[in-house]
Amino acid sequence: MTRWDEFYFxxxxxxxxxxxxxxxxxxxxGGEFEIAVVTISGTFLAWRGIVVLSAGAxxxxxxxxxxxxxxxxxxxxxGSLMLWIVxxxxxxxxxxxxxxxxxxxxxxSAADLAAAxxxxxxxxxxxLPFTLVALSYTRWDPANLGEGx
Amino acid sequence: xTESSLDPEARWDLVDAIVEETVExxxxxxxxxxxxxxxTVSPWTGLPFAVAVLYGMWRFFGAVAGxxxxxxxxxxxxxxxxxxxxQAFPMEGSWLYFVLVGDPGATTSFEAFGMLTSxxxxxxxxxxxxxxxxxxxxxxxxxxxxxxxLAVLLDALFHKIGLHGFAIVPMVLSFGCNVPGVAGTRxxxxxxxxxxxxTLLSVFIPCxxxxxxxxxxxxxxxxxxxxxxxxxxxxxxxILDRVVPGSSPELIVDIxxxxxxxxxxxxxxxxxxxRGFFKTAVPFVLFGVGIINVLYLTGxxxxxxxxxxxxxxxxxxxxxxxxPALIAGFMRKxxxxxxxxxxxLTPFETVMSVVMISIYFPCVAxxxxxxxxxxxxxxVVRTLAGSLGTLVAxxxxxxxxxxxxxxxxxxxx
Numbered sequence: 001m002t003r004w005d006e007f008y009f010x011x012x013x014x015x016x017x018x019x020x021x022x023x024x025x026x027x028x029x030g031g032e033f034e035i036a037v038v039t040i041s042g043t044f045l046a047w048r049g050i051v052v053l054s055a056g057a058x059x060x061x062x063x064x065x066x067x068x069x070x071x072x073x074x075x076x077x078x079g080s081l082m083l084w085i086v087x088x089x090x091x092x093x094x095x096x097x098x099x100x101x102x103x104x105x106x107x108x109s110a111a112d113l114a115a116a117x118x119x120x121x122x123x124x125x126x127x128l129p130f131t132l133v134a135l136s137y138t139r140w141d142p143a144n145l146g147e148g149x
Numbered sequence: 150x151t152e153s154s155l156d157p158e159a160r161w162d163l164v165d166a167i168v169e170e171t172v173e174x175x176x177x178x179x180x181x182x183x184x185x186x187x188x189t190v191s192p193w194t195g196l197p198f199a200v201a202v203l204y205g206m207w208r209f210f211g212a213v214a215g216x217x218x219x220x221x222x223x224x225x226x227x228x229x230x231x232x233x234x235x236q237a238f239p240m241e242g243s244w245l246y247f248v249l250v251g252d253p254g255a256t257t258s259f260e261a262f263g264m265l266t267s268x269x270x271x272x273x274x275x276x277x278x279x280x281x282x283x284x285x286x287x288x289x290x291x292x293x294x295x296x297x298x299l300a301v302l303l304d305a306l307f308h309k310i311g312l313h314g315f316a317i318v319p320m321v322l323s324f325g326c327n328v329p330g331v332a333g334t335r336x337x338x339x340x341x342x343x344x345x346x347x348t349l350l351s352v353f354i355p356c357x358x359x360x361x362x363x364x365x366x367x368x369x370x371x372x373x374x375x376x377x378x379x380x381x382x383x384x385x386x387x388i389l390d391r392v393v394p395g396s397s398p399e400l401i402v403d404i405x406x407x408x409x410x411x412x413x414x415x416x417x418x419x420x421x422x423x424r425g426f427f428k429t430a431v432p433f434v435l436f437g438v439g440i441i442n443v444l445y446l447t448g449x450x451x452x453x454x455x456x457x458x459x460x461x462x463x464x465x466x467x468x469x470x471x472x473p474a475l476i477a478g479f480m481r482k483x484x485x486x487x488x489x490x491x492x493x494l495t496p497f498e499t500v501m502s503v504v505m506i507s508i509y510f511p512c513v514a515x516x517x518x519x520x521x522x523x524x525x526x527x528x529v530v531r532t533l534a535g536s537l538g539t540l541v542a543x544x545x546x547x548x549x550x551x552x553x554x555x556x557x558x559x560x561x562x
Contacts, residue, residue: 028372047204054197074184078194081185082201089205093212100220103228138181 005133006063009076012130013059016083019123020053039120051086052123055079073137080134087124091117186407189298199299203321206286210322210329213282222274226258231266238265248442268438271514272431276328281423283322283329288418290318292410297402310349310386311397312342319346323354327515330354331522341395343526345386347519348536351511352543353382359482363503370500378507381547385539393535437517461505464545466552466561468494471502478506497560504551508544511536 019040026033027046034041058079062072098116101108108116155163188194238250246253251263258270290296300314307316315336323330327350334346355363355378363371390397444450458472471489478485485506494502511519523532555561 044204047200050197051201051204054200058194058197070179070181071184074181074188075194077181078185078188078198082198085201085205086208089208089212093208093215096212096216096220099216103224106221 010063016056024049037119080131217278268435294405311390
């Protein structure tokens with residue numbers, strides 16, 4: 001029987017594969033793309049694309065091999081770590097870039113900061129909340145890990 | 150019979166007997182950090198993870214250094230310190246004013262190029278935040294146990310040029326700024342390895358500012374230029390490995406467990422390294438600017454521009470108009486690339502000129518760091534002579550080769 005987390009990370013992995021492939025492609029060709037709250041633009045797109053694509057591949061591979069296996073759970077956790085690094089540093093860069101606030105303003109107002117931190121976001125940032133499920137693998141108890149579904 | 154008189158076989162039997170008596174074995178489930186630790190040194194999973202970490206490292210470095218430099222030090226120096234100094238410093242027009250304050254009409258601290266304007270700005274406003282960000286991220290990576298794993302993962306690649314896996318750290322940092330990259334060569338063991346890495350970084354790796362300008366002005370060529378420079382990095386690395394005397398020790402590294410970095414450990418490392426760097430590096434950058442000003446005053450730079458003009462245009466096939474940009478490259482490579490955009494160049498001439506600016510002399514801050522770090526490794530004279538020799542050879546051979554490629558493709562004049 002398929003575990004719910006295998007289904008979850010399988011579907012999530014597919015989406016990440018798609019987003020990463022588009023990022024990589026646009027990084028090579030120099031294009032941009034925006035849909036709803038997601039934007040694929042900016043510098044070093046190809047590198048971000050490689051990371052998102054790889055994280056998606058790790059999720060898919062682990063889900064296909066079965067998440068009963070502790071090593072497959074570690075693979076999922078590693079893919080999540082990669083997204084935390086890329087999404088986290090992208091958020092940090094946006095925040096630190098907005099704080100100085102421009103000429104004659106030493107610290108930007110809360111409204112300006114909120115505006116700077118608003119959407120659209122890169123795929124890695126959008127993926128961040130959905131990766132938190134991987135944290136459940138750090139508490140090892142097979143009985144509690146999503147049997148059924 | 151005493152233990153010391155036992156032969157090796159008997160000793161091992163004794164060891165086995167002691168182990169059997171004292172050690173208990175049992176099955177234990179590996180933890181997630183242990184399993185992730187193993188995945189990070191396996192190429193298929195480790196290399197994508199390394200890309201993520203290196204991207205994060207570069208992004209963190211750019212964000213933190215940019216926050217301090219662009220957010221606060223640029224306005225502080227340009228809007229307050231520079232105008233005040235230009236007015237308050239006496240003897241405008243004198244050689245002392247030129248050396249210490251620089252151009253009286255300059256509107257930015259970089260353009261002024263005096264010891265107390267550009268020198269102080271580069272040392273405190275540019276290098277200090279860069280070094281802070283570098284030491285912070287390296288301390289975190291060290292304490293997490295990942296740096297050793299990255300070194301093991303990339304060891305085979307860097308062994309081809311006589312270095313080892315730890316060389317990836319200064320290389321990545323140099324894509325942000327060559328100054329912390331050169332400082333980061335301390336992670337390498339032998340004087341030979343440090344010299345080779347410092348030289349390759351200062352010749353072949355464009356800094357973040359230059360990359361930024363390249364991406365905004367010539368995005369369509371930036372990828373090709375980077376690939377060509379990286380190829381030069383490994384080709385000249387392999388040559389230097391054979392030419393430079395000295396040892397290239399194997400990487401023997403104890404791999405610690407992956408763990409959450411301890412803030413007190415990171416703070417102690419950061420504080421010790423940062424204070425040590427700050428006390429010794431600032432004078433080097435200040436005097437570097439002073440020396441260039443003296444070279445300007447004595448007409449040496451102008452003479453160099455005139456002398457190099459025919460050679461550069463004849464060998465590399467770029468117009469003589471690019472010579473001032475090459476000279477400007479010594480002060481700041483990103484501005485030199487920007488300067489090129491104002492000259493009417495063909496696409497190939499643009500690529501050629503940007504490659505030349507990249508390979509050509511390191512910027513003044515990197516040059517000052519080469520002197521400082523060279524003093525601590527093989528010596529200042531040997532470092533500078535070796536680095537300059539390499540950059541001249543790289544400029545003419547690697548630059549000339551690019552022109553040949555252009556001629557073969559029918560795009561070079």
